[in-house]
Amino acid sequence: MTQRLRPTAVLVAGLATAGLALSACGSDSLDSNSTPSSSSSSSSSSSQTVDPALAAKVPQKIKDAGKIVVGSDASYAPNEFIDTDGKTVVGMDVDLFNAVAAKLGLKAEFQNAGFDTIILGVKSGKYDVGVSSFTINDERKKSVNMVSYFNAGTQWAVKKGNPKKVDPDNACGLNIGVQKGTVQIDDLTARSKKCTAAGKPAIKQIIDADQSKVTASVISGKSDAMLADSPVGLYAVKQTGGQLEALGDIYDAAPYGFVVPKDQTDFAQAIADALKAMGTDGSYKAILTKWGNDTGAITDFAVNP
Structure with missing residues (x-):
């Protein structure tokens, strides 16, 4: 399923120049034209303290790269969309996952992709994680792990x-x-x-x-x-x-989930635990409030709920 708030003047300008750039969640085939876009560090992510125990659960390949490559359909405002510079992926989901990555001692690199190509991209290894307002359902849980983070x-x-x-x-x-x-x-x-x-x-x-x-x-x-x-x-x-x-x-109403490869349960649990820590320190709710979506807050962050 799909499904973030930005200063109104900037948003309106962005919509005018990007043709109402608003879009949704999902992806199953590879998109060779996806473009890397490192979202700018938000105060919420830069203020996160690295948790060594959680960082230890990150797959070695990702540790070595120093970043988490994220597939996202940046046409689903306010959750994930292209900023007015025409290339940076921003939004509620982006801020949330940037903060999660910071807890793990990493940065997130968002790559714009078609919604129905992202899950396949995660399964194939093109993306380390999928972050695109994916509703958690039984069909998706058959092929990937899903970490709950929001209710829509x-x-x-x-x-x-x-x-x-x-x-x-x-x-x-x-x-x-x-x-x-x-x-x-x-x-x-x-x-x-x-x-x-x-x-x-x-x-x-x-x-x-x-x-x-x-x-x-x-x-x-x-x-x-x-x-x-x-x-x-x-x-x-x-x-x-x-x-x-x-x-x-x-x-x-159903939870959204971050998409993680099926064989990386420890990594998925580390993401869930990072969200729990954000729930405790208040940064999770602060991000949702920034985007006007605090009514969708959850407390039961879990892998494959």
């Missing part, structure tokens, strides 16, 4: 005033925008099956790999509504200058 649900959004009178529980025959590879695809598919079973027209899914384009499709009228992870959907509403509004309540 699904949020619908429509054009201001809901001119198409969209009802999420009766969206039969409507055009609904959704990002490729997200859990919201399954949600829409199930809703559409109910429509056809009742003799009503199916829901037409307007799918795009880039969440910013999904958002733009609602503004343009190509899509009657969209659904996305709650922090992403609400952020889109806020940053589109009143062109969109949230529709209905957040539902199907």
Whole structure:
């Protein structure tokens, strides 16, 4: 599933220049065009004290490199997106993982990639970790370890005033925008099956790999509504200058997880323990508050919950 806040003036400028750069979570095929982008050190990460016991659990290959290579789809604001310099990956997830890396005595190097290529990239060794608002589910846990760090649900959004009178529980025959590879695809598919079973027209899914384009499709009228992870959907509403509004309540809340190779359980546990330490020292909550997402805070950081 998908699913970060930045000073409003800078964000609006970024959206204007990057075409509503907002996107989501997932990845399963390699992206040869991914670009390394070392996110700037935040105060939250630079203030972290290295924990020797946790650092000892880092795989030797990563220790030798001195960095954690991270795959991330930087189109899912406010969780992960490209800064106004056009290359640096920033966001809530980025700040959180930078702080985790600092606890382990390392730096994180974020590489922008397609959401549906990141998990395969972690499995193949292209990335050490995947950080891209991945909702933890049983299917993903079969092939990788997932470390819980945040709780998000699904949020619908429509054009201001809901001119198409969209009802999420009766969206039969409507055009609904959704990002490729997200859990919201399954949600829409199930809703559409109910429509056809009742003799009503199916829901037409307007799918795009880039969440910013999904958002733009609602503004343009190509899509009657969209659904996305709650922090992403609400952020889109806020940053589109009143062109969109949230529709209905957040539902199907589930944890996000950092993605770690299946054979690196100790490394995954070290990441979970680093998050626990951040929960204790207050830095975890401070990062979420900075991005306006403190309501998604969790306390039960775990490997494959």
